[in-house]
Amino acid sequence: MYVTIPTTRSNPISTQPAPIKKAAPIARTLKAGTFLYREGDEAKRIYELETGVLRLSRVLENGRRQVIAFGYPGDIVGFPNGDEYHTECEVLCDATVVAHRREVLEDGEGETILHKRLLQAALREISGMQDHFMMLGRKSAEEKVASFLCVLADRVGSPLGNYTQVTLPMCRSDIADFLSLSTETISRTLTQLRRNNVIALENVHTIIVLKPDTLLNLSAGDDC
Amino acid sequence: MYVTIPTTRSNPISTQPAPIKKAAPIARTLKAGTFLYREGDEAKRIYELETGVLRLSRVLENGRRQVIAFGYPGDIVGFPNGDEYHTECEVLCDATVVAHRREVLEDGEGETILHKRLLQAALREISGMQDHFMMLGRKSAEEKVASFLCVLADRVGSPLGNYTQVTLPMCRSDIADFLSLSTETISRTLTQLRRNNVIALENVHTIIVLKPDTLLNLSAGDDC
DNA sequence: CGGGACTTTGACACCTCTCAACTCTCGTGG
DNA sequence: CCACGAGAGTTGAGAGGTGTCAAAGTCCCG
Numbered sequence: 001m002y003v004t005i006p007t008t009r010s011n012p013i014s015t016q017p018a019p020i021k022k023a024a025p026i027a028r029t030l031k032a033g034t035f036l037y038r039e040g041d042e043a044k045r046i047y048e049l050e051t052g053v054l055r056l057s058r059v060l061e062n063g064r065r066q067v068i069a070f071g072y073p074g075d076i077v078g079f080p081n082g083d084e085y086h087t088e089c090e091v092l093c094d095a096t097v098v099a100h101r102r103e104v105l106e107d108g109e110g111e112t113i114l115h116k117r118l119l120q121a122a123l124r125e126i127s128g129m130q131d132h133f134m135m136l137g138r139k140s141a142e143e144k145v146a147s148f149l150c151v152l153a154d155r156v157g158s159p160l161g162n163y164t165q166v167t168l169p170m171c172r173s174d175i176a177d178f179l180s181l182s183t184e185t186i187s188r189t190l191t192q193l194r195r196n197n198v199i200a201l202e203n204v205h206t207i208i209v210l211k212p213d214t215l216l217n218l219s220a221g222d223d224c
Numbered sequence: 225m226y227v228t229i230p231t232t233r234s235n236p237i238s239t240q241p242a243p244i245k246k247a248a249p250i251a252r253t254l255k256a257g258t259f260l261y262r263e264g265d266e267a268k269r270i271y272e273l274e275t276g277v278l279r280l281s282r283v284l285e286n287g288r289r290q291v292i293a294f295g296y297p298g299d300i301v302g303f304p305n306g307d308e309y310h311t312e313c314e315v316l317c318d319a320t321v322v323a324h325r326r327e328v329l330e331d332g333e334g335e336t337i338l339h340k341r342l343l344q345a346a347l348r349e350i351s352g353m354q355d356h357f358m359m360l361g362r363k364s365a366e367e368k369v370a371s372f373l374c375v376l377a378d379r380v381g382s383p384l385g386n387y388t389q390v391t392l393p394m395c396r397s398d399i400a401d402f403l404s405l406s407t408e409t410i411s412r413t414l415t416q417l418r419r420n421n422v423i424a425l426e427n428v429h430t431i432i433v434l435k436p437d438t439l440l441n442l443s444a445g446d447d448c
Numbered sequence: 449c450g451g452g453a454c455t456t457t458g459a460c461a462c463c464t465c466t467c468a469a470c471t472c473t474c475g476t477g478g
Numbered sequence: 479c480c481a482c483g484a485g486a487g488t489t490g491a492g493a494g495g496t497g498t499c500a501a502a503g504t505c506c507c508g
Contacts (some may be wrong), residue, residue, distance in 0.1 A: 002352035066358040081351035127305035128226035130355045134290040136360040137404025180361025
């Protein structure tokens with residue numbers, strides 16, 4: 001049981017899709033600034049990100065927004081629930097995706113290998129989100145930002161001498177809405193990390209991790 | 225991409241299960257206070273809750289805990305990721321569950337109907353968790369508690385005259401760790417709702433919703 | 449009746465938000 | 479080439495919500 005009131009949504013009645021037969025997965029190229037899909041769009045496809053960066057988010061009536069995840073190569077987005085997407089997915093950096101029909105996940109449709117792969121991705125998603133709960137609810141601003149940088153450094157950092165360089169394609173408010181903080185707090189926390197020589201800011205969208213161990217400790221809430 | 229650093233965990237390598245052939249789903253009875261499974265247990269089964277109440281949670285080294293969800297009849301718990309459970313599941317009220325082998329979800333194994341049902345449950349889970357993010361990150365204490373009570377009233381409330389009675393089998397700290405608040409804040413918020421005659425407290429574990437509409441407004445952040 | 453766990457209440461501190469001003473970057477147009 | 483403006487980011491001051499700590503109250507069960 002989750003707490004899911006305010007947004008009325010369609011029930012997950014399993015739809016009986018028209019018997020359209022097999023089609024090869026479709027590769028698509030996406031321009032930064034466009035949307036892969038928006039809330040309310042019919043959820044026909046599941047996307048596997050090959051290159052680029054995506055931003056997955058939900059918006060409330062009040063204007064409050066939650067960035068649910070950033071999509072990096074290898075990630076899968078667009079898991080359906082009911083007939084429509086309940087999130088929106090914007091392209092942050094030019095991207096290429098492979099689109100699978102949702103029926104491959106839901107029915108298999110003979111594509112056993114792919115079916116299993118999508119299913120495992122969904123299960124991984126659940127596990128990842130469970131961990132993310134912990135972060136949203138129980139970590140301080142510094143812990144959140146440090147965690148965020150650690151993960152990015154690990155996953156998409158590039159070596160730069162002894163250090164690791166990380167590009168942040170998203171703007172501060174995207175990070176803020178992902179970590180449930182204000183942009184000002186993001187900014188202040190980054191400044192603080194910089195002052196303590198844990199990171200350096202090459203430019204606004206590029207940071208260099210100077211002390212990965214310290215960053216990791218900060219992320220876990222060990223007070224150094 | 226979620227932020228999932230501090231807990232090291234097994235990779236979701238799809239395990240090739242031994243070719244054990246079909247077995248009927250197993251019904252199990254569970255006593256309150258026992259654990260259906262704990263973190264680290266081998267994830268062999270997926271459970272469908274028929275009666276009772278469960279509490280699904282994760283604990284960090286620091287002792288910080290996040291209650292991920294409460295399980296009510298109809299809910300499915302124990303979605304695997306890798307070989308082990310990464311959460312623990314305690315029985316709050318005597319419960320009965322039906323245990324399915326995880327292979328039914330992962331491979332189908334001929335049980336097409338059940339396979340689809342579990343899969344849809346997993347997708348519903350993802351969607352529900354996405355919404356829950358919004359709540360953890362972007363709602364005030366009052367909004368959180370109101371949301372929580374609304375959902376419970378809707379789902380397991382029983383009519384009582386013109387009102388709705390809701391039993392809270394979990395203790396305050398469970399609610400606190402679910403909503404990412406302190407027990408004191410839960411208590412204070414309930415008191416405030418009581419003072420405003422939105423709810424009444426029959427006893428510690430039983431509340432009566434007096435003004436469901438007000439509660440719903442509060443939950444959405446409309447300032448009444 | 450007494451003990452213990454849970455809950456409530458109060459006082460206070462502090463983290464993070466809000467609001468506001470300023471800086472920086474970058475693109476545009478004179 | 480420089481001025482200008484727009485948008486994003488940074489910094490500061492102050493307010494407020496929520497956590498922490500402590501004490502009192504409540505309930506259950508032996």
